[in-house]
Amino acid sequence: MEDVIQVHLRPYDPRFPVACFDEACKQLFGEVRPPRRCRSGRPAQVDYEYEREGVCHQLMMCEPLRGWRHVKVTGRRTRRDYAGCIRDLVEVHYPRAEKVLLVQDNLNTHDGASPYEAFSPEVARRLLDRIEFHYTPKHGSWLNMAETEISVMNQQCLDRRLESPAKLAAEVAAWEHRRNVRRARIHWTFTLAAARRKLRKLYPSIED
Template sequence: MAAMEDVLDVYHRPYDEKRPLVCLDEASKQLLGEVIQPIPAAPGQPGRFDYESVRNGTANLSMISEPLLGWRAVKVTERRTAVDFAEVVRWLVEEVHAEAEKVVLVMDNLNTHKLASLYEAFPPEQARRIAERLEIHHTPKHGSWLNMAEIELSVLARQCLDRRIESPEELRREVEAWEEDRNERGVEVEWQFTTADARIKLHRLYPTTQ
């Protein structure tokens, strides 16, 4: 409960450009190629695809969401490693928010989502500089629904990833187009669940006291 209330309190802070709120989550996408060339759509006839496909491995999607600004970015990598995670965090701290005092980062407890990952990727001096610029809040175990980046990943899956994508290059093109459109429209996540709501609706999860 402590981790949940901590994240909920963070979500209800007013926007502060010196301490921007960033939510981060990751998902994988199976890359599938065609066995038989699809038949394009024609007037009165939908396109036709063979049910068989070729597995071309998977790609990792790192969703970076700034819900208070209606901005998001998606990084596509071949793997989900500590070094890949560290590079995303470096990019946030050193490039996207180079002028911020702290980046307030909400994410889950995945084993790579640790400060130790920075030391696997960068020299100790740089790793420490990045770490000192972070204010980290982890969602509780089995509480990934508290991460607003997960909402963005769900929208991405429905609007962009619900079809066969053959290669990392094609995936990047599709994701970049989705990202650009959603950012241009400034789509925000309207988060309304509060700590007070949690104490009422999830009261059975709280420990009882005598």
């Protein structure tokens, strides 16, 4: 926990950007009957019945201090999908950074083995040499600011029925563009002192 908090409290440095990664799943629903458009003084009418259209996944990458985020919509969340995000971070989004400090949870696919499954050993080693992993503790996923971004995305963009991955991807891309233009940032205020005070029950008791 303290390691992740210290990473979040670092000042902005483009050579060592602090990025966060997290995943979310969205159930897709299609309309059985076309909704009726709203008329003057009346809301739109949507039938309660729906059709399940499967699921898709949103892979969230963000840099809170810069006010940047990017969401990759995929049909699955395999090691190869995760490795593709790692490669995008290093080669597309941060090509000039010396090392990307990546905060993420400890899901079984979120490790150094994934690039080796997706790419040649030479490429995987090159990518991992420019990534420094910082894992949130068990039951401490709230320390990952990508989770906050996902919550904002769900409230502002995905709080309704969406019937296809293409539709969801288009909505997410528009949301992402608006927030990036505004450089919407997350202001982290949880310090080590606050953690030790509020979560003192988690620390061992030392008798002098």
